[in-house]
Amino acid sequence: MSExxxxxxxxxxxxxxxxxxxxxxxxxxxEGRVVLRVGTLYGVLDRLVAEGLTERDREEVHQGRLRRYYRLTDAGVRALSAEVARLSANVRAASSVLRAREAR
Amino acid sequence: MSSNLERRYRALLRVLPVWYRAEREEEMVGIFLAGRDGDLDAEYGWPGWGEAWATLGLAVRVRLRARSRAGDVVRLVASAGLLGHVVSAAQGAAAVVRFGGVWTGWFDALVVAAFVGLVAGRRVMARVAVAVAALCGVVVALRAALSAGPVGWVLVVQVPLWVTAVAVLLGFHREAPPVARVRWSVAAVVGAVVGAVWGFLVPLSMAGFGGAWLVAAAVVVVFRPWAGVRAGTPVSAG
Incomplete structure (x- = not known):
């Protein structure tokens, strides 16, 4: 999964x-590191919708502009949880290696 | 009344297909303008290179998406083009073994790596390898032009590579479907064997070079690798 x-x-x-x-x-x-362009956002949203990880929620008109809301699906929650677990495992492994290095 | 900035952004969005704009344009314009501020910006501002680049990337992915005719044609040109270069590489290597001459191994390695990357689902590897090969081709063509060399013959060799490279770079984007691995692999092996036998038996010439493309076209028609595409699953980014 991309960042x-x-x-x-x-x-x-x-x-x-x-x-x-x-x-x-x-x-x-x-923390300001990733600023999504509109074109990039829709590339990501299209892909997530196609994979069933997000879906459209509702539409509103705000100051004359269309606002379309998106929500996470159950599959999206599972995918995010799995990615968090994977990244956490990587962080634990890296931390362990660094601690061992500092202890030498 | 819309501002100049909005009109400029809507003009940029015209690179997207009509059906996509009908679905998304108002939403995208709303988000874009929400991130901009001030009357001066509204009057004199432009979407910017970053937004333009992101929109162009989105347009390529949408227009050449999986199961679209344009996308399928571009990916077929890309895959068949790389296969043609694999056949040509086998032909050239066999000719050097038999008749001697200069073997451009680095170039053959690049096009073979690009083909292997495509078949193995290594999209980035394929794109980088073919792009490097194409850029080297540009250098070769420029050197031939500057030294009053045989530019015409150089272009006969390089133009198919440039077409292939553009097709690979555009067609195999992040959401592109994978190629039919087995069919393309078998087609490449058969094509490379035929090309190698040809190169071993007949001294290499421009006609022989064209023969490599005939062999590639023949194996593609015989194996019909486009029929084995699994739609929907993107190639990995590796």
């Missing part, structure tokens, strides 16, 4: 969000 997809899934894990809120949330989650 962008991981961050978008994480952003949607809390509550359904519209596109601009996803962009802001991803920027916040990554």
């Amino acid at each position: 962008q997809a991981f961050l978008v899934l994480t952003a949607l894990a809390e509550e359904p969000l519209h596109g601009y809120a996803v962009v802001q949330s991803v920027e916040s989650l990554s």
Whole structure:
């Protein structure tokens, strides 16, 4: 799973969000490191929707502009949990190696 | 009334297919404008290179998506083009063994690596290898042009590579379906054997070079590797 997809899934894990809120949330989650362009966001969203990890929630009109909300599916929750477990295992392994190195 | 910035962004979105814009344009415009600020920006601002690049990438992925005719044709050109270069590489190597001459092993290694990468689902490896080969081809063509060499013959060799490289780079994007591994592998082995026998028996010439492409076309038609594509599963990014 790409970092962008991981961050978008994480952003949607809390509550359904519209596109601009996803962009802001991803920027916040990554502490400003990942700033999604609109074209990039839709590439990621299209892929996540096609894989059944996210789906459309509802539509609203805000200041005359369409806002479409997206939410995580059950499969999306499972995929995110699996990715978190994988990354956590990697972090534990790396931490262990670093601790052993420092102890030498 | 829409601002100049909005009009410029909508113009950029025209690279996307009509059906995609009908579904997404208003939503995308809303997100884009929400991230921009100020009257000056609205009047004089442009979407920017980053947004343009991201939109172009999205357009390629949408237009050349899995199960689209354009996408399938581009991926067939890419795969068949690489297979043709594999046949040509086998032909050239056999000719050098039999008749001597200069063996461009590095070039053959690049195109074979690109083909293997494609068949093995190593998209990045395939894209990098074919791009490097194509760039080397540009250098060869430029050197021939600058030294008043045989540019025409150089182009006969290089243009198929450039077409193949462009097709690989555009067609095998992140969401592209994988190629039919077994069919393309068997086709490549058969084509390479025929090419090697040809190169061993007949001294290499421009006609012989064209023969490699005839062999490649023949094995592609016989094995019909496009019929074995598993739709929907993207190639890995490895």
